[in-house]
Amino acid sequence: MSQHGSREDRLDTDVVVVGAGPVGLMLAGELRLGGAAVTVLDRGEAPAPRPRACALHTRTMEILDGRGLLGPRGTPPREMRGHFGRWAASSGADVRRRLELRGVTVTEEHVEAEALGPEGTVRLRGRYLVGCDGVRSTVRRLTGARFPGRVLFAGDAARRRVPAGGRALDLGLQDAVNLGWKLAAAVRGWAPPGLLDSYDTERREAGRRVPATIRAQPHQPHLPPGRGTGTDPPRALLGARIPHARLVTPWGPVMTTTAMLRPGRGLLLDLVGNPALRCAARPWADRVAFVTARPEPGAPPGPLHGTGAVLVRPDGHIVWTAPDRSGAALPRALLRWFGVAGQGPQALTGIED
Known part of the structure; x- marks a missing residue:
């Protein structure tokens, strides 16, 4: 993206991502899903071969499934960098290699990255810059290990040491999916107050929970990603990731809840056919897909059984539920997570739009 005017007020992109590892490339794809222009800088010449990722945890596998990856x-993909690189490039991300970051300049309105490549110095201006360049982050070094306003960090660059228990890639990919839609919302101008700040709050808490999760792993049953046993006791859905379920939609074929997340938008899932929800969601149609669905015929009661509707963030977390046909507090939840609704009538869109 560029703006008219002199070099001083022109942007080359919305977001500059430093580091073309799995985390940086995942973030680039997420930003593109959210409608942000993104340029990825990496000092390497080509994607480095990586071993097959055999130890990704259930949450990460759910995320990858939710993006068709x-x-x-x-x-999981056998070769992480090339796999995510192809996805990022196909989404429209500009991935530039053989560029070593040498300087970062931060102002109130933009960030400028200066990198050295085979043809000399390259400068890029963006609204934000995200360091995804590892535990020895050059971005962190150049910015004094601070978190200046328009510079953010994800993956190992956001942590002072690599998490124990082989969780670094899990946490990094989860960082990318949490941050991507929020940063895209900020770029596009509809992010509600506090949305971007919630990235730091939520991911810090996730990092604190890792040691306890590792200690508990030997005592937890192994389940395929996103699947439940069907006999688990009821659990609160609010704040959790949307559980895997097979649902019948008006378009005919059975869809899974994870497949419904693939467009990278919010999701309002109506499970009882409540017309009031459709009306309430209409002003947010550019950010939230509305889907009426029913359980697959003959399927046993699943984790969504008894729920009237759920509102799901683009990263898969449920932020509002209705136990029946009630739509109480839905507009408040839409405002909290998806900002002020657009002005004027809008067509209500579904998953396939």
Whole structure:
């Protein structure tokens, strides 16, 4: 994206991402899903081969499934950088290699990255810059290990040491999915107050929970990603990731809840056919897809059984539920997570739009 005017007021992109590892490339794809222009800088010449990711945890596998990034049998990608690189490039991200970051300049309105490449110095201006360049982050070094306003960090660059238990890639990919839609919302101008700040708050808490999760792992049953046993006791849905379920939509074929997340927008899932929800959601149609669905015929009661509707963030977290046909507090939740609704009538869109 560029703006008219002199060099001083022109932007080359919305977001500059430093580091073309799995986290940086995942973030680039998420930003593109949210409608932000993104340029990725990496000092390497080509994607470095990586071993097959065999130890990704259930939450990460759910995320990858929600973006269509798993293999045909639900297997993780064998070669992480190339896999995510192809996804980021196909989404429209500009990935530039053989560029080593040498300087970062932060102002109140933009960030400028200066990098050295084979043809000399390259300068890029963006609204934000995200360091995804590892535990020895050059971005962190150049910015004095601070978190200046328009510079953010994800993955190992956001942490002072690599998490124990092989969780670094899990946490990094989860950082990218949490941050991507929020930063895109800020770029596009509809982010509600506090939305971007919630990235730091939520991911810090996730990092604090890792040691306890590692200690508990030997005592937890292994389940395929996103699946439940069907006999688990009821659990509160609010704040949790949307559980895997097979649902019948008006378009005919059975869809999974994870597949419904693939457009990268919010999701209002109506499970009882409540016309009031459709009316309430209409002003947010550019940010939230509305879907009426029913459980697959003959399927046993699942984790969504008894729920009237759920509002889901683009990263898969449920932020509002209705136990029946009630739509109480839905507009408040839409405002809290998806900002002020657009002006004028808008067509209500679904998953396939």
